[in-house]
Structure formats: structure tokens, C-alpha cells
Amino acid sequence: MMTPALADSATMLRRNLKHMFRYPSMILFMILMPVLFLLLFVYILGGTIGPAGHAGRAAYATFITPGIIALVAVAASTSTAVSVASDMTEGIMARFRTMPIARVAMLAGHVGRGVIQTVLGMVAVTAIALLTGFRATTSAAHWLGAAAILILFAFALTWLSVALGLAAKTVEAASNAPTPLIILPFLGSGFVLTASMPAAVRWFAEYQPFTPVIDTTRGLLTGGPIGHNAALAIAWSLAIALGSYLWARKLFSRDPVRS
Amino acid sequence: MTSPSPRETAAIVATGLRKSYGEHLVLDGIDLTVQPGTVFALLGPNGAGKTTTVQILSTLIHADGGHATLAGYDLNREPARVREVIGVTGQYSAVDKLLTGRENLMMMADLYHLGRARARARTEELLGQFDLTEAAGKLATTYSGGMQRKLDLAMTLVSNPRIIFLDEPTAGLDPRSRRTMWQVVKDLTRGGVTIFLTTQYLEEADQLADQIALLDHGTLIAEGTPEELKRMIPGGHIRLRFTDAGTLGKARAILARPAYTAGQVGTAGQAYAAQADEEALTLEVPTGGSVPELRGILARLEDHGLDVAELTVHTPDLDDVFLALTSN
Numbered sequence: 001m002m003t004p005a006l007a008d009s010a011t012m013l014r015r016n017l018k019h020m021f022r023y024p025s026m027i028l029f030m031i032l033m034p035v036l037f038l039l040l041f042v043y044i045l046g047g048t049i050g051p052a053g054h055a056g057r058a059a060y061a062t063f064i065t066p067g068i069i070a071l072v073a074v075a076a077s078t079s080t081a082v083s084v085a086s087d088m089t090e091g092i093m094a095r096f097r098t099m100p101i102a103r104v105a106m107l108a109g110h111v112g113r114g115v116i117q118t119v120l121g122m123v124a125v126t127a128i129a130l131l132t133g134f135r136a137t138t139s140a141a142h143w144l145g146a147a148a149i150l151i152l153f154a155f156a157l158t159w160l161s162v163a164l165g166l167a168a169k170t171v172e173a174a175s176n177a178p179t180p181l182i183i184l185p186f187l188g189s190g191f192v193l194t195a196s197m198p199a200a201v202r203w204f205a206e207y208q209p210f211t212p213v214i215d216t217t218r219g220l221l222t223g224g225p226i227g228h229n230a231a232l233a234i235a236w237s238l239a240i241a242l243g244s245y246l247w248a249r250k251l252f253s254r255d256p257v258r259s
Numbered sequence: 260m261t262s263p264s265p266r267e268t269a270a271i272v273a274t275g276l277r278k279s280y281g282e283h284l285v286l287d288g289i290d291l292t293v294q295p296g297t298v299f300a301l302l303g304p305n306g307a308g309k310t311t312t313v314q315i316l317s318t319l320i321h322a323d324g325g326h327a328t329l330a331g332y333d334l335n336r337e338p339a340r341v342r343e344v345i346g347v348t349g350q351y352s353a354v355d356k357l358l359t360g361r362e363n364l365m366m367m368a369d370l371y372h373l374g375r376a377r378a379r380a381r382t383e384e385l386l387g388q389f390d391l392t393e394a395a396g397k398l399a400t401t402y403s404g405g406m407q408r409k410l411d412l413a414m415t416l417v418s419n420p421r422i423i424f425l426d427e428p429t430a431g432l433d434p435r436s437r438r439t440m441w442q443v444v445k446d447l448t449r450g451g452v453t454i455f456l457t458t459q460y461l462e463e464a465d466q467l468a469d470q471i472a473l474l475d476h477g478t479l480i481a482e483g484t485p486e487e488l489k490r491m492i493p494g495g496h497i498r499l500r501f502t503d504a505g506t507l508g509k510a511r512a513i514l515a516r517p518a519y520t521a522g523q524v525g526t527a528g529q530a531y532a533a534q535a536d537e538e539a540l541t542l543e544v545p546t547g548g549s550v551p552e553l554r555g556i557l558a559r560l561e562d563h564g565l566d567v568a569e570l571t572v573h574t575p576d577l578d579d580v581f582l583a584l585t586s587n
Contacts, residue, residue: 099370100339176269257314
């Protein structure tokens with residue numbers, strides 16, 4: 001027997017998944033952006049750039065794929081923020097608020113959809129990366145470990161985008177809110193080694209949340225040192241998820257009509 | 260779904276409800292009482308505060324001040340209990356347009372934890388009741404306005420709520436759909452449900468409500484049964500159109516004199532202060548609009564050989580009610 005909050009969350013998730021599969025353009029758009037970056041970096045720039053030890057198209061594809069996968073989470077954030085913001089303008093949301101439904105369920109449905117959507121996008125982008133020369137381990141345990149880190153990170157960014165979608169005054173504002181995140185894989189270890197950056201940028205790059213996530217994924221999938229990055233990635237993800245959850249809950253409990 | 264609370268007497272009791280948005284005062288202390296099993300109509304023009312009242316009483320937004328109980332449950336302290344006994348059909352369509360009609364109803368049944376078998380049975384029952392079975396498999400986005408309204412109301416009824424809020428249930432509907440909606444409301448009250456509806460149309464309140472409250476600029480300016488309210492408002496008028504200005508002038512003069520013609524009936528002997536419109540060649544005669552009175556007026560004009568080109572009867576509407584009550 002499920003608790004009412006869980007049952008309501010499952011109902012809301014079913015609703016959101018139906019929306020997602022009936023209007024799959026969001027998924028396509030979400031995959032398109034990371035794939036474009038992948039192709040751009042591998043085929044246009046890949047012949048000339050690439051950190052020491054990762055030069056050459058195939059080697060560079062292998063180096064950047066973890067960063068490209070992290071970009072999927074950013075692209076999915078936009079889609080989640082937009083769907084939350086537009087859902088809030090729908091009459092059905094006012095109906096839900098006057099029903100005896102666990103409040104968290106209305107947000108959980110969006111979070112569940114966001115995570116599923118991100119994971120689907122990551123799988124698709126990884127498959128395309130393999131075609132462009134990405135070479136990864138064949139160890140199932142390493143793949144599972146990387147999947148766990150990435151799903152947790154997707155969960156965190158999804159809660160963040162739910163909060164951004166709730167905070168936005170319009171759907172247009174919601175679609176722009178997560179955009180600055182796009183810079184983070186570049187200002188991190190996604191495309192170059194952070195050691196090559198000027199001191200101030202390098203300091204930021206090494207401590208921002210995308211770097212440990214990308215480094216852990218890279219370590220697990222392509223070999224290489226992980227060190228404290230796994231713990232950092234998990235800590236960052238949990239902190240972002242918790243902070244965003246509290247923020248989203250606060251935003252959602254405001255009166256929906258404010259003028 | 261829930262047993263009546265011991266505190267229950269009236270279905271809805273509100274005292275001193277206040278709400279403002281910034282400088283704009285929307286509700287300025289509303290008191291109202293709705294008896295169980297009756298239809299209460301909140302009547303008023305756009306911007307009077309009708310929707311805000313519904314939003315507060317249905318737990319969607321908080322009042323700045325005042326107090327209310329629904330089915331005995333305190334709105335502020337027990338919103339979860341209130342939500343279990345109410346159903347709301349708002350002014351704007353509250354159906355999920357990306358789901359089919361059937362999926363919308365099943366979703367509601369799931370959210371009320373009816374269980375698979377009961378959820379299916381209730382869904383099919385409501386689809387049948389609202390004549391939506393044929394369209395049940397289509398996305399709600401393809402429905403007409405009237406069908407969306409019906410689906411909306413069906414969704415509200417899934418849980419068999421004891422108190423139903425209908426915010427302008429017939430706004431934007433064609434006359435046929437409006438009639439259907441009225442019939443649905445009448446059927447519901449037979450089942451003992453309490454209905455709180457808002458409307459801009461006096462006729463609608465008249466048709467459906469046991470009790471009507473008039474809301475204007477956030478204040479209740481009158482309250483009573485439809486009959487009581489109608490006694491408070493002035494009668495309507497008839498409009499007579501003539502073919503030329505000469506006839507118009509003569510007609511006005513004739514009706515302005517008290518007539519003592521033998522054998523005339525009713526109030527036909529009355530003197531009327533009729534308003535003439537020289538441009539439109541029309542004469543507006545204030546009257547209750549009863550058949551004997553109309554016959555008397557026409558007879559007086561005919562006695563003087565005056566031909567009336569056209570006659571229209573204007574019964575009192577919300578405008579008249581508001582003009583009458585707000586001008587005092």
C-alpha cells in the first residue's frame with residue numbers, strides 16, 4: 001500500500017510522461033544542443049585542439065563526451081523550467097490546489113519527468129558519441145557507477161529547474177533562466193584541463209559542481225584518476241537538490257494569484 | 260465521501276472576508292451564509308470580486324482578513340479537510356488539454372484514491388451522464404468550449420463533493436450549452452449538494468438560485484431570494500418605434516395624459532413619463548410589461564389613429580438592478 005503522497009506523485013508523473021511523449025519535440029531539442037556541440041568540437045575543432053594526451057579526433061571525442069553528457073542535463077533544465085512555468089498558468093493547476101493532494105506530489109511529477117527525460121537524452125547522446133569515436137570501458141560496474149552519478153546530478157538540476165520555473169514570472173523568463181548553466185561545462189573540466197586556465201578561472205573551474213561530476217564520469221568511463229571527485233560530485237548534487245527543493249516548496253506554497 | 264462534521268450547521272459561513280492586491284481593495288468585508296442543499300448565486304459585474312471570493316472559499320488563495328467555515332471546517336486551520344468536501348469548476352478551463360476526456364476523469368479518480376475498479380466505473384458513469392462517451396478517447400484540446408465545460412464539471416463531480424463552486428459556469432457558452440449546464444445544476448441540487456455559483460446574468464441567478472447576493476466593488480449591496488431582489492428593482496420598459504417624428508410627438512403627448520376612457524382595463528388610464536428619441540423615432544415607456552398594460556397602451560394609441568411600427572419589451576436586467584441599487 002502506497003502512502004497518499006507517493007500515490008499522488010505517481011499519478012502526477014503519469015500525467016507528465018503522457019505530455020512528454022505526446023509532444024516529443026522538447027526531447028529532440030534537448031538532444032540537439034549537446035549533439036551540435038559534440039560535432040562542432042570533434043569535427044571542426046578536434047583536429048587542432050585537445051589537451052596533451054587527448055589530441056586527435058577520437059581521443060578528443062573520448063575526452064569531451066563526459067562534458068557533453070553533462071550538457072544534456074543543462075539542456076533538459078530549460079525544458080523542465082518551461083514545462084513547470086507553463087503548467088502553473090494552466091487552469092488544471094488551480095484545480096489541483098483545491099484538491100486534497102499532497103503538495104509535494106505536484107512538483108514530484110515534474111521532477112520525475114525531468115529526470116527520466118534527462119536520462120533518455122543522456123543515453124541518446126552517449127550513443128551518438130560512440131559513433132563519433134568515443135571509446136569507453138566495457139566494465140558494467142563502471143557504467144553503473146557513472147550512471148548513478150549522472151542520475152543524481154540530473155535529479156539535482158531538475159529540482160533546480162523546477163524552482164527556476166516556479167520563480168519565473170512568465171514562460172519566456174523560465175526558458176531563459178537555466179541558460180547561464182550552459183557555460184559551466186566550458187568553465188570546468190568538460191573541454192580542456194582546468195590546469196591550463198589562468199589562476200582565477202582555474203580556481204572557479206575546480207570548485208564548481210560540474211567539474212567533479214565530469215571528472216568522476218570521465219574517470220569511470222575512460223579511466224583516469226577520480227580521487228575525491230566522486231564524493232564532491234555526490235555532495236554538490238545533494239546540496240543543490242536539497243536547496244532547490246526547499247526553494248521550490250516555498251515558491252509553490254505562495255498564493256497562485258498575486259495581482 | 261466524509262461523514263458530516265458535528266459542527267456543521269450551514270454549508271458555508273463567511274464573516275468579514277477581506278482581500279486586497281497592493282493598493283487595490285478587492286473584497287471589503289464580505290459576510291455570507293449558505294444553507295446546505297441550496298444554490299447560492301453571487302451576482303455582480305466583472306471586477307466586483309466574485310472570482311476572488313470563490314478563490315478564497317475554495318482554499319486557492321488566502322484572505323487578508325475574516326473567517327470562514329465550510330461544512331463546519333475552518334478554512335484557515337483545516338484547509339485539507341475543506342478540500343475533501345469541495346469541488347471547484349473555475350472560470351477558466353481546468354481540464355488537462357493534453358489528456359483525453361477519459362484520462363482526465365481517471366486522473367481525478369486516482370487523485371481521490373478511488374481504486375481501479377471504482378475509478379473506471381465512476382469515469383464511465385460521468386462520461387455517459389455528460390454525453391461525452393463518444394469523445395472520451397479524444398484529446399481535450401479538440402473539444403468545443405461547451406464540451407470542455409462539461410468535462411470540467413464532470414471532473415469536479417468525480418469525488419461526489421458536498422459543496423460545489425461554479426465560477427461563471429456558463430460564461431462564453433452558446434444558449435444550448437447554457438441550458439444543459441442549468442439542467443445539470445438543477446439535477447445536482449436534487450441530490451442534496453450545496454452549490455455556490457457566480458454569474459453576471461440575473462436570468463441565470465433567477466433560474467437557479469435559492470438565494471442571491473449582489474456584489475459590487477467588493478461589497479455586498481443586497482441579498483435575498485430572487486423574488487425579494489426583483490421587488491427592489493424598477494420595472495422594465497417597452498420601446499415603441501414610429502415611422503415619423505409627428506406621430507412620435509403625438510404618441511408621447513397622448514400617453515402623458517391620464518386617460519379616462521370608459522371600458523379600459525388595468526392601469527391603462529395611467530399617465531406615462533415616456534422618453535422620446537427623435538433620432539431613432541422611438542418612445543421608451545416605463546412599464547411592468549404585463550399583457551393588460553401593453554394592450555391598454557396600444558389601444559390608447561390606436562384610438563387616436565397612431566400606427567406603431569415596432570414594439571419591443573425590455574425586462575429588467577442586471578444593469579437595471581445595479582443602477583437602482585448603486586445610485587442610492
